[in-house]
Amino acid sequence: MKIKALGLAAITGIMALASCGGDTGTKQDTPTSGTISISVDESFQPIIESEINTFEGIYKYAKINAAYKPEGQVLKDLLDDSTKIAILSRQLTEEEKAVFDKQNRVPRYTKIAIDAVALITNKENPDSLLTMEDLTKIFSGQIKSWKELDKGSPLGDITIVFDNNNSSTARYVKDSLIAGNNLPANTFASNSHKALIDYVQQNKNAIGVIGVNWVSDFDDSTVVGFLNKIKVVGISENPAPVSTEDYYQPYQAYIAQEVYPLRRFLYVISTEGRSGLGTGFASFVASDRGQRLILKSGLVPATMPVRVVSLGN
Template identity: 65%
Template sequence: MKNKFWAVLLAAGSLVYTGCGNKSGDAPTDTPTSGKVKISVDESFKPIIETQVSTFEGIYKRADVEAVYKPEGDVIKDMLNDSIRVIVLSRKLTPEEEAVIEKKKRIPRITKIAIDAVAVIVNRSNPDSLLTLDELKSIFGGKTKSWKQLNKDSKLKDITIVFDNNNSGTARFVKDSLIADHKLPSNTFAAESHAALIDYVEKNENALGVIGVNWISDFDDSTVVGFQNRIKVVGISAEPLPRTTESYYQPYQAYIAQGTYPLRRYLYIISTEGRAGLGTGFASYVAGDKGQRIILKSGLVPATMPVRVIGIQ
């Protein structure tokens, strides 16, 4: 129904704005396929949204979508203070945030565009590349502080947890999903960017990094392949006592789609435009066939189109 809403709104807006001129100096001049709009995006999703924006602008030559990439907390602030009306992030709005928006007489339209995941990465020399969900909870909860607690034969020392940003959507996901008191432990470090995070993990054998999977999932992207060659992606098991290594899953597309990889999350576009503007047009495009094919290619799971998972023996 949400996709039908976007399609109808897109078509209606095209008729209205191509058929009418700008009669008022204050009236918006953008349409679903032309004009200029600024959107605020959780920086965890920069690779996939950059691709979506460039492809959208390639199709609609008169469209200018300016994507600003920020930590999740700053993205939410942009919408709450009404400075930006289209945002991309990995959670829905809270009831308190919705109340703030409704006081401004705006209605948020939420479109799920992908199933994403959080990846755990370690140094390539680290032999402990398989962890259970319980072990991760112990690490992020501050109970497990050294690699020797996980493996008594390990030659590694104290664990250093590395996020892109302590205010990021990835950090918030870990706090909400894996930490009982929602507080990161004292051995947590913020690298301030995804590239810096990967650099740190590559150079520090004791590091354990947490990153959005779209930074390492598109194997047709030479930058992603370069990142993959510099770090090791951890396999995670939801079983407390896995019997075999086959119980551990890396954040591959098939495992995300099947739900066997445990650290999954959703990706949303939230709009308060209230009219058929360029932001609405962009959201409709990403949720449509072409935008969903880009998500499929990137290694994430499309939210609005079926995905076939083929087993090979």
């Protein structure tokens, strides 16, 4: 691994010299050194923290200051040019691209992972299997009570909980499930992922929407602690499932096989006009070592194959 790291350092060092055109007398960051600030969708804080810690461990003169924010604020940082590196779960819209065109800035994308949105419920909720049709009706307000899903349910009115009103998960649900319409009146924001999980743990009628990265890394003691508090919902695209085998939870294999329906991509978006530290970090995350960290976290790597093993009887 040391040989690979030295090789990357040599290559990126050459890139830095080529892009800077020699010593201008002003100290600039390079792909493996210097200090930069980046804005990150807070849904991906666990994996990006891991990537940054590993990158800084390899490149001792590199310092990346990450601000974890709701998606809307990350986009604002990028559009305002207060950051040149953003990590988001979508590409830019045509309107957003037009802003960069006016400023003569060119955003570049590096796809780094396939992610998913997870749904969580209280441990005492018997309804841990839902269809996509059920979800559409819940998030559009057509279904407001757990008894409408199961007449024998001991639960009452559904409470929908997101981490933040301006989060990528809220935007994803609106775009993917209810065609951009407004969420119903029984929707609330908890202001953090931990607060969301705590709320679902304490409220039997709640259904929470969270980035799968917060519940996917079984080697992370924090994740294991979260999973002990809640249930992760299984989802079926079949409106009339025949058995429990028609339902899928957001496990890595099911995301990779595209049978878990609530999937999304994760991108590093860069507006650096040269090969700086942001470019070096994006290259690292997309490299073999960075992708192995993605694999370990429970997400699906974007640039390396995932081997799905079938265990027979």
